[in-house]
Amino acid sequence: DAGITQSPRHKVTETGTPVTLRCHQTENHRYMYWYRQDPGHGLRLIHYSYGVKDTDKGEVSDGYSVSRSKTEDFLLTLESATSSQTSVYFCAISESDGITTQYFGPGTRLTVL
Amino acid sequence: SQQGEEDPQALSIQEGENATMNCSYKTSINNLQWYRQNSGRGLVHLILIRSNEREKHSGRLRVTLDTSKKSSSLLITASRAADTASYFCATGRLNNAGNMLTFGGGTRLMVKP
Numbered sequence: 001d002a003g004i005t006q007s008p009r010h011k012v013t014e015t016g017t018p019v020t021l022r023c024h025q026t027e028n029h030r031y032m033y034w035y036r037q038d039p040g041h042g043l044r045l046i047h048y049s050y051g052v053k054d055t056d057k058g059e060v061s062d063g064y065s066v067s068r069s070k071t072e073d074f075l076l077t078l079e080s081a082t083s084s085q086t087s088v089y090f091c092a093i094s095e096s097d098g099i100t101t102q103y104f105g106p107g108t109r110l111t112v113l
Numbered sequence: 114s115q116q117g118e119e120d121p122q123a124l125s126i127q128e129g130e131n132a133t134m135n136c137s138y139k140t141s142i143n144n145l146q147w148y149r150q151n152s153g154r155g156l157v158h159l160i161l162i163r164s165n166e167r168e169k170h171s172g173r174l175r176v177t178l179d180t181s182k183k184s185s186s187l188l189i190t191a192s193r194a195a196d197t198a199s200y201f202c203a204t205g206r207l208n209n210a211g212n213m214l215t216f217g218g219g220t221r222l223m224v225k226p
Contacts, residue, residue: 031211035216041218042217043201043216045213048213050211056209059215090156092156094212098212099144099161099163099205101146101212102212104148104156105155107154
């Protein structure tokens with residue numbers, strides 16, 4: 001398995017609270033991604049990073065922000081959690097430019113009550 | 114929006130039979146990848162096929178790509194109960210995010226012993 005960890009693995013929170021999910025890699029890969037997975041939708045890209053302090057929006061970025069201050073860490077923040085953000089969140093990493101695969105973390109199951 | 118659409122959404126077969134899953138997509142791609150997800154786990158990369166390739170093999174897996182029809186298929190031969198999982202196709206396009214993947218909704222495969 002690629003060296004990717006996500007924390008926490010499970011979280012229950014209340015509507016309106018901020019939540020931060022962490023993705024940590026030990027592979028020194030340049031690219032990092034945050035996806036959410038919901039039934040019937042597969043995985044959808046939220047935000048991605050192509051280097052330290054270089055981030056951009058994905059398909060479903062509203063209500064989310066990210067930060068990457070170190071190569072190994074990519075943080076996803078739900079600024080004010082809503083019930084529609086109940087989902088499973090996956091982090092992925094990719095090594096380099098060109099056609100490469102992505103390696104996925106184990107996921108974080110988030111429930112917003 | 115989903116670039117790849119898998120068909121069927123669910124497939125149930127007996128151990129030893131072959132399983133075929135199909136993926137259709139809408140826009141031009143640089144590559145197409147297949148991933149596997151066991152229940153409650155992250156995605157695991159299976160195979161990558163570039164847009165200039167027509168077929169690739171990996172063990173019991175065979176992937177074909179027809180760019181003129183914008184479709185791909187994944188064949189698992191001599192299936193085993195351990196192949197029970199969800200399978201996702203992902204179309205890849207190169208940009209500043211590296212190899213940007215767009216996932217389909219997946220095929221749930223059940224292999225009965």
